[in-house]
Amino acid sequence: MNGLPVPNGVPISWFLLLSAVLFALGVAGFIIRRNILTVFMCIELMLNAVNLTFIAFANQHRQVSGQIFTFFVMVVAAAEAAVGLAIILTVFKNRETLNIDEVNTLRN
Amino acid sequence: MTQNLWIIPILPFLGFLVNGIFGRKLPKMIVSLVAVVSVLLSFGWVMKVYLTAGDLAANPVTEHYFTWIRSGAFNVGWDYTVDKLTMIMLMIVTGIGSLIHIYSVGYMEHEGGYYRFFAYLNLFMFFMLNLVLAANYLLLFLGWEGVGLCSYLLVGFYIVKHSATTAGNKAFIVNRIGDFGFSLAMFLIVVNFGTLDFGHVFAAAPGRPTGTLTAIALLLLLGATGKSAQIPLYVWLPDAMEGPTPVSALIHAATMVTAGVYMCTRSAVIFTHAPAAMETVAIIGLVTAAFAATIGLAQNDIKKVYAYSTISQLGYMFLGVGVGAFSAGIWHLMTHAFFKALLFLGAGSVIHACHGEQDMRHMGGLRKYAPITFYTLCCASLAIAGIPPFAGFWSKDAILAASYAHAPWMYWIGTITAGMTAFYVWRAMFMTFFGEYRGHGHPHESPVSMWGPLAVLAALSVVGGFLFNVPKILNSMFPIEEAAEVPWLVYVSVLAGVLGIGLAAYMYVVNLDLPERITKAIGGLYTLVYNKYFIDEVYDATVVHPLVEGSRSVLWRGVDQGFIDGIVNGVGQESKAVGGVLRLMQSGNIRSYATWVVLGSVALVIALGIAGGVSR
Numbered sequence: 182m183n184g185l186p187v188p189n190g191v192p193i194s195w196f197l198l199l200s201a202v203l204f205a206l207g208v209a210g211f212i213i214r215r216n217i218l219t220v221f222m223c224i225e226l227m228l229n230a231v232n233l234t235f236i237a238f239a240n241q242h243r244q245v246s247g248q249i250f251t252f253f254v255m256v257v258a259a260a261e262a263a264v265g266l267a268i269i270l271t272v273f274k275n276r277e278t279l280n281i282d283e284v285n286t287l288r289n
Numbered sequence: 290m291t292q293n294l295w296i297i298p299i300l301p302f303l304g305f306l307v308n309g310i311f312g313r314k315l316p317k318m319i320v321s322l323v324a325v326v327s328v329l330l331s332f333g334w335v336m337k338v339y340l341t342a343g344d345l346a347a348n349p350v351t352e353h354y355f356t357w358i359r360s361g362a363f364n365v366g367w368d369y370t371v372d373k374l375t376m377i378m379l380m381i382v383t384g385i386g387s388l389i390h391i392y393s394v395g396y397m398e399h400e401g402g403y404y405r406f407f408a409y410l411n412l413f414m415f416f417m418l419n420l421v422l423a424a425n426y427l428l429l430f431l432g433w434e435g436v437g438l439c440s441y442l443l444v445g446f447y448i449v450k451h452s453a454t455t456a457g458n459k460a461f462i463v464n465r466i467g468d469f470g471f472s473l474a475m476f477l478i479v480v481n482f483g484t485l486d487f488g489h490v491f492a493a494a495p496g497r498p499t500g501t502l503t504a505i506a507l508l509l510l511l512g513a514t515g516k517s518a519q520i521p522l523y524v525w526l527p528d529a530m531e532g533p534t535p536v537s538a539l540i541h542a543a544t545m546v547t548a549g550v551y552m553c554t555r556s557a558v559i560f561t562h563a564p565a566a567m568e569t570v571a572i573i574g575l576v577t578a579a580f581a582a583t584i585g586l587a588q589n590d591i592k593k594v595y596a597y598s599t600i601s602q603l604g605y606m607f608l609g610v611g612v613g614a615f616s617a618g619i620w621h622l623m624t625h626a627f628f629k630a631l632l633f634l635g636a637g638s639v640i641h642a643c644h645g646e647q648d649m650r651h652m653g654g655l656r657k658y659a660p661i662t663f664y665t666l667c668c669a670s671l672a673i674a675g676i677p678p679f680a681g682f683w684s685k686d687a688i689l690a691a692s693y694a695h696a697p698w699m700y701w702i703g704t705i706t707a708g709m710t711a712f713y714v715w716r717a718m719f720m721t722f723f724g725e726y727r728g729h730g731h732p733h734e735s736p737v738s739m740w741g742p743l744a745v746l747a748a749l750s751v752v753g754g755f756l757f758n759v760p761k762i763l764n765s766m767f768p769i770e771e772a773a774e775v776p777w778l779v780y781v782s783v784l785a786g787v788l789g790i791g792l793a794a795y796m797y798v799v800n801l802d803l804p805e806r807i808t809k810a811i812g813g814l815y816t817l818v819y820n821k822y823f824i825d826e827v828y829d830a831t832v833v834h835p836l837v838e839g840s841r842s843v844l845w846r847g848v849d850q851g852f853i854d855g856i857v858n859g860v861g862q863e864s865k866a867v868g869g870v871l872r873l874m875q876s877g878n879i880r881s882y883a884t885w886v887v888l889g890s891v892a893l894v895i896a897l898g899i900a901g902g903v904s905r
Contacts, residue, residue, distance in 0.1 A: 208883070211883050212880050212883050212884055213880075220879075281879055281880070282878065282879075282880075284879075285878070
């Protein structure tokens with residue numbers, strides 16, 4: 182419509198494919214890695230994959246709501262990064278480890 | 290002019306409050322003063338009402354204080370009424386109550402829980418006065434239940450004694466059965482009359498169907514058999530003797546147990562229009578009188594003898610009510626209150642003299658040690674034996690004459706019972722006061738606060754019968770029936786009394802080994818009577834045991850533990866089992882959770898794909 186640029190030549194399926202690959206990498210990292218910091222970065226990766234999908238569809242459908250969602254996700258991600266890193270620091274101070282499998286005292 | 294009838298019951302109630310709340314801290318002197326004076330003032334107010342109220346027969350005093358229950362058209366007020374019947378009851382209750390309060394001051398002097406005793410006694414007076422003053426059935430029932438409560442509290446007064454507390458429970462529980470009947474009777478009255486006021490009910494009663502009135506009367510009778518210890522609910526009264534002796538005298542001889550007789554007399558209109566119920570009352574009274582008298586023959590505990598005697602005499606009153614001689618029944622109620630209160634207070638004095646011994650086999654010869662008790666008890670024993678001109682003669686003779694007019698066989702059984710009465714009462718006299726002292730320690734006469742009331746009651750037992758001619762006083766309420774005078778009746782019943790006394794004297798003074806030989810000769814029969822016909826055991830086996838066992842094995846172990854607990858515990862067990870399975874999924878490994886999430890999302894996406902996407 183007005184103000185937004187016309188769709189360029191790249192088809193949307195490419196964006197979605199890239200997004201899916203990024204997301205899958207994030208999931209794989211989340212499941213496989215044991216270092217909390219890496220796991221945390223994988224979560225960020227998944228969020229960004231989703232952001233890419235939002236942007237792609239917003240461009241495709243000529244609507245801003247997708248872009249607004251992306252901002253929301255970025256804000257949440259920033260907040261999460263602050264809280265998450267604080268938690269990770271505290272865990273490390275108390276346990277002197279960042280191995281995610283050793284942080285299981287709530288069990289039993 | 291208002292008579293302020295409310296002052297009569299409120300005075301003892303105030304005494305109860307003062308002694309009940311502050312009694313523990315007050316000296317004994319003050320406690321007894323409060324208790325005795327409150328009842329004396331109450332007696333004084335009764336006298337004041339009697340002197341100023343004018344002709345109670347023509348103008349009964351009725352006072353309305355406030356509406357207690359209002360439900361649609363149904364109203365129950367806090368109303369008191371005084372007519373001649375109430376006035377007689379008021380005088381008996383407050384008069385004898387005052388004497389027994391004074392007596393208790395001496396009797397209870399060395400007992401623990403002094404203030405508690407007088408608080409309960411005052412509370413009893415309040416409820417009893419409420420019972421006789423009430424102008425409707427519900428207010429009467431309030432007093433009725435209240436005196437039952439006080440009876441329970443006072444029977445179990447010696448709270449550390451197991452037998453006393455069980456006796457209290459027994460009195461209370463047996464009375465529940467009677468009260469159940471009374472409640473049903475009240476419900477029937479409400480359904481049929483729409484009110485519980487005596488005035489309205491009795492005005493409307495004559496026009497109602499006989500069947501309804503019979504049902505009401507029989508249910509009221511069930512209530513009366515509980516409170517007044519008649520067959521089949523008499524079993525609590527002998528056990529109630531576990532209480533202190535003044536309590537036995539006041540509650541379980543003179544006042545509370547006569548409440549049933551009073552209630553039946555009050556409901557005379559209902560009873561007279563239900564002939565079948567009247568006949569039942571007469572037969573229950575007669576059978577109880579004879580039955581209890583035979584048990585009295587073989588008892589050795591002095592209070593037990595008098596307890597069975599009370600049941601027997603109450604039977605006479607019901608006989609009087611049942612044959613239509615209501616005023617004769619009330620007359621006997623009054624004279625019985627005199628001489629039976631005296632017998633019990635005398636027994637208390639005897640027990641006091643013998644240092645707590647109640648078994649007559651360990652007494653004897655007390656005539657020398659406690660002369661005043663002896664002479665006063667003589668008056669009472671002559672009165673209950675029906676020897677003229679003592680009080681009991683007049684009233685018992687009136688009842689027997691009325692029963693002869695009703696059915697001669699009732700008269701004969703009543704007369705034989707009178708002979709037995711004379712025998713067992715004088716047997717008790719001879720065993721306690723004659724011969725040699727067989728107990729331990731040194732018996733002594735009681736203090737003046739104890740023998741003073743004895744003397745007053747003795748005087749009443751002598752002159753009370755002809756001085757207060759109740760049938761004449763109540764003539765306006767219950768006209769004396771002009772039965773054909775049968776002159777020899779009097780001689781026969783007096784002869785029965787004299788024979789009873791003579792036989793007792795022969796067996797227990799002259800020929801001392803005769804009772805032993807008679808006991809041996811009749812063996813089994815004696816055992817039967819001595820053990821009160823095993824009625825307690827029979828009730829225990831047929832009613833108490835099945836109830837207790839049924840409650841224990843069926844209701845408790847079966848229904849409660851098996852069924853209800855089973856449901857509750859079962860739900861808990863099942864939840865735990867399900868949780869145990871689900872728990873396996875919670876590995877605590879964050880990466881396994883993530884895997885589950887991924888697998889779940891993949892499954893969702895596949896499911897969506899199969900279903901053909903999201904439709905709007």
